[in-house]
Amino acid sequence: MIQALAVAKSYAALDGTMVQALGEVSLQVESGQFVSLVGPSGCGKTTLLKIIAGLQKPSQGRVLRDQHLVNGSFGWAGYLSQADTLLPWRTVLANAEIGLEIRQTPPAARRARVAGLIQRVGLSGFEQKYPSELSGGMKKRLGLIRLLSYDPEVLLLDEPFGALDAQTREFLQQDLLTLWQDFHKTVIFVTHDLVEAITLSDCIVLMSPRPGRIKTEYRVDLPRPRSLPDIQFSPAFQELHRQIRLDLQDDLCPGLAPAPSCA
Amino acid sequence: MRLKIHLIRLALVAGFFAAWEAGVAGGLLNAFFFGRPSLIFMDLWWITVSGYVFQHLWVTLQESLLGLLLGGAAGVGLAFALAASPFWTKVLDPILMVLYGIPRIALAPLFILWFGLGVASKVVFALVLVFFLMFFNTSAGLKGVSAEMVDAIRVMGASRWQLLCKVTLPAVLPWMLAGLKSGVGMALLGAIVGEYVGGNAGLGWMINSAAGLFETTRVFSALFVLGILVLVINQALNYVERRLLRWRPVDHQIG
Numbered sequence: 001m002i003q004a005l006a007v008a009k010s011y012a013a014l015d016g017t018m019v020q021a022l023g024e025v026s027l028q029v030e031s032g033q034f035v036s037l038v039g040p041s042g043c044g045k046t047t048l049l050k051i052i053a054g055l056q057k058p059s060q061g062r063v064l065r066d067q068h069l070v071n072g073s074f075g076w077a078g079y080l081s082q083a084d085t086l087l088p089w090r091t092v093l094a095n096a097e098i099g100l101e102i103r104q105t106p107p108a109a110r111r112a113r114v115a116g117l118i119q120r121v122g123l124s125g126f127e128q129k130y131p132s133e134l135s136g137g138m139k140k141r142l143g144l145i146r147l148l149s150y151d152p153e154v155l156l157l158d159e160p161f162g163a164l165d166a167q168t169r170e171f172l173q174q175d176l177l178t179l180w181q182d183f184h185k186t187v188i189f190v191t192h193d194l195v196e197a198i199t200l201s202d203c204i205v206l207m208s209p210r211p212g213r214i215k216t217e218y219r220v221d222l223p224r225p226r227s228l229p230d231i232q233f234s235p236a237f238q239e240l241h242r243q244i245r246l247d248l249q250d251d252l253c254p255g256l257a258p259a260p261s262c263a
Numbered sequence: 264m265r266l267k268i269h270l271i272r273l274a275l276v277a278g279f280f281a282a283w284e285a286g287v288a289g290g291l292l293n294a295f296f297f298g299r300p301s302l303i304f305m306d307l308w309w310i311t312v313s314g315y316v317f318q319h320l321w322v323t324l325q326e327s328l329l330g331l332l333l334g335g336a337a338g339v340g341l342a343f344a345l346a347a348s349p350f351w352t353k354v355l356d357p358i359l360m361v362l363y364g365i366p367r368i369a370l371a372p373l374f375i376l377w378f379g380l381g382v383a384s385k386v387v388f389a390l391v392l393v394f395f396l397m398f399f400n401t402s403a404g405l406k407g408v409s410a411e412m413v414d415a416i417r418v419m420g421a422s423r424w425q426l427l428c429k430v431t432l433p434a435v436l437p438w439m440l441a442g443l444k445s446g447v448g449m450a451l452l453g454a455i456v457g458e459y460v461g462g463n464a465g466l467g468w469m470i471n472s473a474a475g476l477f478e479t480t481r482v483f484s485a486l487f488v489l490g491i492l493v494l495v496i497n498q499a500l501n502y503v504e505r506r507l508l509r510w511r512p513v514d515h516q517i518g
Contacts, residue, residue: 055414075420085415089433089510098429099419132512150419 002029002052002154002186007061008211009047020211021047024061027205027214031153034180034187036197036204038244040251044212045190046158052188053079053156065154075103077154078147082162084139086131092118092142093127099150110149117145121175137168141175148179154186161196173199174228181225194244198237199228206244208251216247298483306484316488322465324492326382326454330389331446337390338397339439346405363395368456375461385462389453393446397439404438405431437511440504447496451489466492 009022022044029035037045050056052063054070063070078099086095093111096118100110118124121141131139140160147155161169173196180187180200191197197204201220208215220240222231231237280300286292287299294302310316345352371388378384408431416430458467466485473481 053414053418055418074418077418079415079418081411081415083409083411085409085412087412087416087430087433089436089508091510098416101429102416102419102421102425130510132510152419156418 001031001064001066002188003027003064003067004048004052005062005064007048007051007058007063009044009051009056010059010211022051022058023211023213025207025212025214026061029186029188029203031186032184034189034200034202036189036191036201037207038191038194038197038204038248039207039212039215040209040248041192042212043207043209043251045207047212048207049156049158049188049190053077055079076152077156078150078152079156079158080140080143080147080160081158082160084131086139086142086146088131091128091130092123092134095131095142096146096149099146099152103150114145114149117148120179121145135168136164137172140164140172144172144176144179148183148185152185154188156188158190159192160189162191169196170228176200177226177228194241194248195232198222198240198244199226199231204244206247215251216244218244294479295477296479298479302480303483303487306480307487310484316469316484319464319466319469319485320488320492322382323451323454323458323467323489326385326457326465327389327447327450329382329386330453331393331443331450333386334390334393334450335397335439335443335446338394338399338442339401341394342398342401342405346402359395359398363399367391367395371456371460374457380461380463385454385457385465388457389450392449392453396446396449397442400438400442400445401435404435407438408434437508440500440507444497444500444504447493447500451493455489 004025004027006024006026007022008020008024010018010020013019025044025048027035027048037048039045047056051058052070054063054072054074065076087098090098093114096114097110100113105113118127121144123138123142123145126134126138131142134142143160161172164172177200187200189197189200198220204218204220205214206216206218207213218240222234222236283292283297284300287294287297307316345355370391374384374388374391378387412434413426413430416426421429454465455467455470458465459471462468466489470482470485473479473485
């Protein structure tokens, strides 16, 4: 279980004034749960994810993992962002193995562990290729199995499919759904795409901006296993989508009147 | 395609020497000032078979390669050290800029004074020239290492040492190799200028003493040997680069 307790983050802007990126936010994610953080840009969802990952220090509050303070310890999570963070000088195989290499797993065991994953996401035959030779979708698949290879408890995903075209994106969402089903990972997923969030999640946390706060939490009670695109046309899906969309609207354009914050 | 490139290249060089030779034969150029390819090639043959050129080549090679390696190591070392310490970067930044800004050629006489007429003074001079090149190149490379990439590996639980070996070093390697390649020219410059200013051996000394005796042919012979030397070292570095940077998308480099 991951808990963020009264976490807040402020930083000094270029002109010296203090900007509060994240108000006091408390969040609890049960083991094996798939939780999405959604909200308009500037609501601090990425900041919150980085604080949970331990990549940023909160100005106040703390992050607990199974009741223990995380406090700068790494290795229990996997982090995948929109950016291409594959190591370009390593082959597909060597990229997939890096997490195990860091754990000093013997080469034979590494290979055995990774081979199945490579096959699962359709990268067989590409083991000796370099990332520059892969398509955007293949890179993201490699990014996903690079995390699964070393079996972290938690996946922290920050708009991982943001830079992909709509088609590829749906394929990857389906991949993620089935991988999650099989590997039982806790996932915290940042996105601004409501359809993506509802499709994937057990729980959606809607955040509001300036400073970032949690506005509403939604349970997604759609049956699993889910498959695309069927699930997206179910009435329950569409009703939930409408609800969250209206909720989000208040922050984008309060009262629908042309307010200064709308500009 | 490759053959065509080689042939055209060869034709250009041959054409240049033919025009030069014809210019001298036709009385357009004075061989006393401009030399003459046929005489230069004869001289090259003579200094090769007599072994005369090799003793000087060896001296210059020693000076420049030692300068390249030591200066390169020092530059890379300081760049990594400063990348780890913003405090010392702030302290040293203006000092380094001043040292870099001084025309370092002007330091040659001092180095001769301090380290003597032999190999040592030229090594130090070449080292100083190469050092800044490698330092600035490596620093630029280090600044360009993607923080997102490092973070992603850090979350996996990598130690500082693992991050250095598995992420930072490979990411900076292309920059260090680029620095090394331009460093070859700098190291040779250091060795040659050092030999000009004060020395008793080496290709620079050979050029300087031949010029003093108005032996234009010998000057060109020495320049020719220098050209070959640069070519060989560059080819070797290109080979190393291709081996180490196999992962880079193929660019349309000619050669």
